Amino acid sequence: MRKTILAVALALPLAACGSSNDRVEGWASLKDSLCSEASASYNQQDCDKVKLYDLLGEVRELQEIKDSLFANPNIPAEVVEKVNRAEAQAVIALRTYTDAVLSGAPVTDATVQASLAALVSFQQILIDLASQEGLQ
């Protein structure tokens, strides 16, 4: 029974690796197609939505990394607070970005830049934490 569980746990990541490159290329190609003004399928709101969706996916993955790191009970409370604060700031910035995109109004550079800056800050804090914990 234990061998079966171990085999399944090891097989899952291998199965996930399968067509990973195809998926990444397909997604990149869709973004290019929707955001290229030369493309027949170009549409500014669709382009904004696909870029935002991409960014939201990145944040979701960062949240999962955060949860993995927080599984270590020895992380100091002040570090946990710092990570949570960075996450909250990223989510607030992304909510502003999301509301702007979904309203159909033009999205300003300032809105996009604020989200990117908050996301990079959240990511950097997680990288620092992972380095300290030797979990990278």
Added chain:
Amino acid sequence: MNYAVAANVVGGIITLLVTYLGRETTIKILDLNREKLVDENRAPTNEEVEALMRQIEADVDA
């Protein structure tokens, strides 16, 4: 004493495994959502964007 150490080790391994599988599941779902958009060659709908944003917000509140 030895049982307590063993229990802690097993507990730690289970926690790591559950966390790992949870992360893999989330990433798999994200991949599937993107794959669907690629197959249908379209941008996400407003509802799909909003749903993902809400998942993110729910994880902060959790």
